[in-house]
Amino acid sequence: MADRSEAPDPIAPNPTAPDPITTEVVSRHVLAAAAEMGIVLMRTAFSPNIKERNDCSTAVFNARGDVVAQAEHIAIHLGSMIGAIENVTARFDPSEIRPGDMFVANDPYNGGGSHLPDLNVIAPVFHDGRIVAYVANIAHHADVGGMVPGSEAAVCETIFQEGLRLPPVRLVREGAVNRDVIDIILLNSRTPEERRGDLNAQIAANNVGVRSMTRLIERYGLDVFDRALDAYLDFSARRMEAAVRDLPEGRYEAEDFISSADENAEARLACALTIAQGRMKFDFTGTDPQLNEARNIPHQALLATVYTVAKALLDPGAPANGGAFRVIDIAAPSGCIVQPTPPAPVGARSLSCGVLSDVVLAALSQAIPDKGMARCGPHGLILLSGTDPRDGRYFVNYETVAGGLGALPHRDGLDAVRTLTSGSANLPVEALEHDFPVRVERYALRDGSGGEGRHRGGRGVLRDYRILGESMTVSLTGERQRV
Numbered sequence: 001m002a003d004r005s006e007a008p009d010p011i012a013p014n015p016t017a018p019d020p021i022t023t024e025v026v027s028r029h030v031l032a033a034a035a036e037m038g039i040v041l042m043r044t045a046f047s048p049n050i051k052e053r054n055d056c057s058t059a060v061f062n063a064r065g066d067v068v069a070q071a072e073h074i075a076i077h078l079g080s081m082i083g084a085i086e087n088v089t090a091r092f093d094p095s096e097i098r099p100g101d102m103f104v105a106n107d108p109y110n111g112g113g114s115h116l117p118d119l120n121v122i123a124p125v126f127h128d129g130r131i132v133a134y135v136a137n138i139a140h141h142a143d144v145g146g147m148v149p150g151s152e153a154a155v156c157e158t159i160f161q162e163g164l165r166l167p168p169v170r171l172v173r174e175g176a177v178n179r180d181v182i183d184i185i186l187l188n189s190r191t192p193e194e195r196r197g198d199l200n201a202q203i204a205a206n207n208v209g210v211r212s213m214t215r216l217i218e219r220y221g222l223d224v225f226d227r228a229l230d231a232y233l234d235f236s237a238r239r240m241e242a243a244v245r246d247l248p249e250g251r252y253e254a255e256d257f258i259s260s261a262d263e264n265a266e267a268r269l270a271c272a273l274t275i276a277q278g279r280m281k282f283d284f285t286g287t288d289p290q291l292n293e294a295r296n297i298p299h300q301a302l303l304a305t306v307y308t309v310a311k312a313l314l315d316p317g318a319p320a321n322g323g324a325f326r327v328i329d330i331a332a333p334s335g336c337i338v339q340p341t342p343p344a345p346v347g348a349r350s351l352s353c354g355v356l357s358d359v360v361l362a363a364l365s366q367a368i369p370d371k372g373m374a375r376c377g378p379h380g381l382i383l384l385s386g387t388d389p390r391d392g393r394y395f396v397n398y399e400t401v402a403g404g405l406g407a408l409p410h411r412d413g414l415d416a417v418r419t420l421t422s423g424s425a426n427l428p429v430e431a432l433e434h435d436f437p438v439r440v441e442r443y444a445l446r447d448g449s450g451g452e453g454r455h456r457g458g459r460g461v462l463r464d465y466r467i468l469g470e471s472m473t474v475s476l477t478g479e480r481q482r483v
Contacts, residue, residue, distance in 0.1 A: 054425050075304060085112070154477045282363070377405075380477065395436055401461060
């Protein structure tokens with residue numbers, strides 16, 4: 001147990017909070033709104049990557065930009081939506097934003113994004129003429145241009161090779177879709193009609209979120225709405241602080257390495273965790289300089305990875321909102337792999353985030369060995385593209401092939417799942433074969449791939465594809481493996 005004698009007072013309950021029942025009802029309504037947005041997005045999207053693999057996320061933010069509720073989707077998306085909100089509020093004065101406006105952004109350096117295929121769509125919620133909240137969603141678009149179909153390949157040496165870069169720009173102006181922006185996005189994609197359908201789904205999801213928040217505020221009033229959400233954030237903060245105060249104070253170090261284009265070299269990720277006075281600081285000093293390949297981890301992806309792993313180990317039942325992250329500090333030197341500067345490419349950051357999550361896990365596991373986890377298996381990216389001989393349509397299919405979670409002290413790791421920071425589903429064989437000229441001839445767990453021991457790691461998968469057309473471009477990107 002940590003010595004608390006010199007520690008600051010814990011975060012106190014908010015004396016202005018509504019009664020607990022009202023706070024719970026309001027917070028649950030907000031959570032339900034985020035979940036409903038996700039359902040709308042997945043059911044109205046055009047691309048298999050969103051409607052089948054569920055590679056998307058939805059969230060609600062308060063007027064300050066604190067995330068209040070994130071639906072149970074993709075953990076790494078949280079950092080990107082936070083960054084997009086920050087960039088929208090920094091770029092546009094509130095007087096410039098009107099009811100019915102929506103903004104789209106994806107750039108990691110000027111838009112809060114974590115890689116270019118993930119398009120954030122942000123909508124303000126108005127009450128009595130002023131912004132009182134935001135709703136947001138993010139969806140992985142299968143192609144946004146660049147040198148490689150799918151807009152995600154580790155071989156890219158600069159972000160300019162990865163696709164269309166968008167700072168926050170108006171996608172919708174006072175309820176009317178901005179065709180100029182839509183046309184720019186479609187013109188840069190190899191699959192424009194699919195992009196149009198997915199963007200319309202994102203707009204529809206935000207419309208649902210805005211309506212839900214408006215009804216909630218009209219029912220309870222803005223004052224109760226604000227105070228209830230503040231109390232909800234404070235509740236999460238107190239839970240996480242209590243969990244941190246139960247950890248032994250000290251400094252814990254860990255490192256791991258990510259793959260490089262040079263088969264004889266690896267890039268180091270270093271983490272020093274300091275626990276003191278109810279706070280945790282993750283310092284990545286000592287991490288290697290940024291790479292000239294797309295394995296760098298932009299700032300928002302770094303935040304999401306650290307937040308997700310820390311919460312998963314310390315208090316997985318706590319609400320996933322901005323309050324839970326108040327006790328976490330993160331430091332990283334500019335120009336390193338986890339804090340790259342332009343024009344460093346970042347497209348394959350999800351693979352590196354898998355290794356980063358292992359580093360954070362390794363540091364935290366030293367403080368709480370009974371909850372620790374062994375390193376996780378890698379996952380790979382496979383992109384199939386070409387002309388479908390059935391209808392002459394150009395297609396791009398984006399998939400991830402899962403590894404397994406690391407072993408735990410009390411049980412085996414889970415089979416065939418992506419790492420902690422992800423969570424997207426596999427693409428069902430039936431959906432793949434329906435939409436693309438491909439046949440899957442084997443899809444199975446790879447026996448023995450989880451290692452040995454009292455508790456083994458999760459097993460990875462085997463997936464065999466047969467191309468049915470005359471030709472197809474296949475792009476593979478892996479981590480801790482060679483092609």
